[in-house]
Amino acid sequence: MKVCPICFKPFHKYGYKMHLKYCIEKLEYYKNPKKCLNPECSNIIPYTLWHRNKQKFCCRSCTYTKERRKFISEQNKRLFQENPDIFKNFGVRNSVHIKYKTKDGNNIILQSSYEERVAIELDKNNVLWNRPSYLRYIDVQGKYRRYFPDFYLLDYDVYLDPKNDYLIQTDSDKIRRCRKQNNIKIFILTERQLYWKTIQKIILTDRL
Numbered sequence: 001m002k003v004c005p006i007c008f009k010p011f012h013k014y015g016y017k018m019h020l021k022y023c024i025e026k027l028e029y030y031k032n033p034k035k036c037l038n039p040e041c042s043n044i045i046p047y048t049l050w051h052r053n054k055q056k057f058c059c060r061s062c063t064y065t066k067e068r069r070k071f072i073s074e075q076n077k078r079l080f081q082e083n084p085d086i087f088k089n090f091g092v093r094n095s096v097h098i099k100y101k102t103k104d105g106n107n108i109i110l111q112s113s114y115e116e117r118v119a120i121e122l123d124k125n126n127v128l129w130n131r132p133s134y135l136r137y138i139d140v141q142g143k144y145r146r147y148f149p150d151f152y153l154l155d156y157d158v159y160l161d162p163k164n165d166y167l168i169q170t171d172s173d174k175i176r177r178c179r180k181q182n183n184i185k186i187f188i189l190t191e192r193q194l195y196w197k198t199i200q201k202i203i204l205t206d207r208l
Contacts (some may be wrong), residue, residue: 038062114162114194115150121196128154137178147178149186156203162189 002016003009006023026047034045036058043058057063098110103123108131110116122129132152139145149159163171168188179186187202 036062038065112162114164114191117194118151118160118162118189121194122151125196127196130154132159135178135182137181139177140173147174158203159184159186160189160199161186162194164191
């Protein structure tokens with residue numbers, strides 16, 4: 001049996017060398033603790049963070065200081081000028097691209113299977129629709145935002161936005177604000193509401 005000379009932990013056969021290396025490194029760290037590299041911060045980086053990731057800053061705020069953000073911005077501009085292809089997918093939130101040919105022969109891109117099912121239902125039932133432009137609204141922080149509904153029904157003057165359960169929950173405040181501030185009707189469709197009979201019933205019920 002071997003005993004670690006630093007922490008006095010006993011070892012039978014395996015793991016002693018690796019443990020000893022860890023203990024020596026830890027001892028050296030506490031003799032000379034690593035300080036946050038942000039000159040305006042005096043915090044000590046916890047050993048666990050420094051040991052696992054060799055972290056140089058104590059927190060995210062110190063990592064992305066104003067100067068560092070400026071440096072990253074200038075670096076990205078330079079990279080973009082040298083090789084624009086690096087950023088060709090930058091800002092793309094949804095990787096689903098479904099090519100769909102409308103009833104009048106136009107080719108459009110849909111971004112989910114829900115949208116495709118609604119488009120098929122609308123064309124099958126001769127409902128006039130288009131892909132609307134964005135709607136502006138003010139968020140909870142007072143900033144102007146843009147909201148992109150999926151469908152606009154010309155004969156009904158309503159917007160449709162099919163979403164899964166997760167997005168219905170996360171986008172509820174955004175959609176509520178957009179409805180109120182633009183004085184429009186936006187109907188969120190769940191997976192069970194993607195058929196025209198159901199959609200029509202929702203619209204007509206709201207008008208009563």
